Amino acid sequence: MSGFADTRARFHLPEGVIYLDGNSLGPLPRAATERMARVMQDEWGEMLITGWNKAGWMAQPGRIGDRIGRLIGAEPGHVMVGDTLSVKVYQALAAALELRPDRRVILSDSGNFPSDLYMAEGLIRTLGQGYELRVVAPEKVAEALSEEVAVLMLTEVDYRTARQHDMAALTAQAQELGALTVWDLAHSAGAVEVDLAGAGADFAVGCTYKYLNGGPGAPAFIYVAPEHAAKASPALSGWLGHEAPFDFDPTYRPAPDIARMRVGTPPVLGMAALEAALDVWDMVDMREVAAASRKLSTAFIEGVEAACPALRLASPRRATERGSHVSFHFAHGYAAMQACIAEGVIGDFRAPDIMRFGITPLYLDEDDIERAVEIIARVVNDRLWDRPDYATRAAVT
Numbered sequence: 203m204s205g206f207a208d209t210r211a212r213f214h215l216p217e218g219v220i221y222l223d224g225n226s227l228g229p230l231p232r233a234a235t236e237r238m239a240r241v242m243q244d245e246w247g248e249m250l251i252t253g254w255n256k257a258g259w260m261a262q263p264g265r266i267g268d269r270i271g272r273l274i275g276a277e278p279g280h281v282m283v284g285d286t287l288s289v290k291v292y293q294a295l296a297a298a299l300e301l302r303p304d305r306r307v308i309l310s311d312s313g314n315f316p317s318d319l320y321m322a323e324g325l326i327r328t329l330g331q332g333y334e335l336r337v338v339a340p341e342k343v344a345e346a347l348s349e350e351v352a353v354l355m356l357t358e359v360d361y362r363t364a365r366q367h368d369m370a371a372l373t374a375q376a377q378e379l380g381a382l383t384v385w386d387l388a389h390s391a392g393a394v395e396v397d398l399a400g401a402g403a404d405f406a407v408g409c410t411y412k413y414l415n416g417g418p419g420a421p422a423f424i425y426v427a428p429e430h431a432a433k434a435s436p437a438l439s440g441w442l443g444h445e446a447p448f449d450f451d452p453t454y455r456p457a458p459d460i461a462r463m464r465v466g467t468p469p470v471l472g473m474a475a476l477e478a479a480l481d482v483w484d485m486v487d488m489r490e491v492a493a494a495s496r497k498l499s500t501a502f503i504e505g506v507e508a509a510c511p512a513l514r515l516a517s518p519r520r521a522t523e524r525g526s527h528v529s530f531h532f533a534h535g536y537a538a539m540q541a542c543i544a545e546g547v548i549g550d551f552r553a554p555d556i557m558r559f560g561i562t563p564l565y566l567d568e569d570d571i572e573r574a575v576e577i578i579a580r581v582v583n584d585r586l587w588d589r590p591d592y593a594t595r596a597a598v599t
């Protein structure tokens with residue numbers, strides 16, 4: 203996997219750490235530090251407010267959107283960056299529902315991330331028109347689709363198990379029944395090959411701080427398919443989504459294109475770090491990243507299963523049915539993960555009993571996987587986790 207030596211050199215990773223948590227927060231791209239300093243000094247510092255024009259701050263959300271679009275198979279001009287993923291879920295869902303005014307069911311699954319479901323609940327309450335959020339098991343989604351469904355809202359790769367939905371097949375089935383789709387790519391973008399245009403997805407959303415390595419709190423993105431771009435009505439009708447923000451028109455008129463999914467002032471400093479991260483993504487082909495991930499994940503699963511019989515695989519065994527993280531059930535998972543972190547292997551824990559490990563070929567190779575397996579085996583088999591201080595849960599797990 204020497205093909206990724208170049209990308210690996212672009213990241214700062216602390217000495218002695220094997221980082222298997224790039225699925226939650228990607229590591230620091232080395233160039234981001236300098237890039238942010240430059241934006242602060244040369245742009246914010248020297249240009250002051252003229253930076254919106256001179257440094258191109260205003261156009262940046264769409265420019266970065268297109269760079270992300272390349273990684274997820276989106277048509278140019280159909281991805282916009284801004285806000286947080288939860289906000290983008292709300293926006294996409296609201297717009298999709300409005301395009302299916304005669305239907306009242308939002309279909310999702312129990313593998314969806316809670317915030318997506320919470321945002322749907324909040325939107326339903328606000329709309330007050332008798333909408334229903336119907337949540338079924340991930341493997342029951344296809345049979346739960348019906349002509350009642352207005353919107354199928356799914357996270358493509360399950361945040362706990364890494365089970366991956368068949369985006370193309372479910373989108374086709376949903377559309378055949380007259381429903382629209384909202385795909386959350388939080389665990390897909392930069393993790394697996396995504397082909398939004400090929401799948402005919404209607405809306406998609408995602409974050410940039412996980413696999414894309416944009417930094418803590420980096421802005422989210424939203425995709426609106428070309429056929430809906432001029433019709434999708436923005437529920438969060440902020441001034442920067444207006445057709446002419448600087449007309450200061452007292453009435454809202456949406457921009458004719460994806461710009462209507464903008465809300466307010468973009469996070470310029472956060473976007474500077476994200477741009478540095480995307481420079482690394484420009485060096486690779488998503489097909490190669492996904493293939494390398496499958497190879498490393500398979501080696502990881504085989505290694506852990508051979509060395510730690512107490513851990514039970516929670517992810518699909520077939521590499522083509524899962525995303526780029528691998529999860530195991532272990533009753534003492536929380537404490538075991540604390541012990542792993544103390545031993546230099548950083549992953550995370552997801553209630554009730556999941557130890558989750560992100561596999562990210564941009565900066566991990568076979569040696570890392572092999573060493574991680576040895577450490578995890580020592581933690582589990584020698585009960586290194588069995589200490590009172592590892593049993594107390596921190597605020598963030």
Ligand SMILES: *Cc1c(COP(=O)(O)O)cnc(C)c1O
Pocket residue numbers: 286287288289314315317318357361386388389409422
């Ligand atoms: C990480 C994640 C989120 C987090 O949303 P934020 O608004 O960025 O905090 C939402 N949905 C899914 C599916 C996620 O994996």
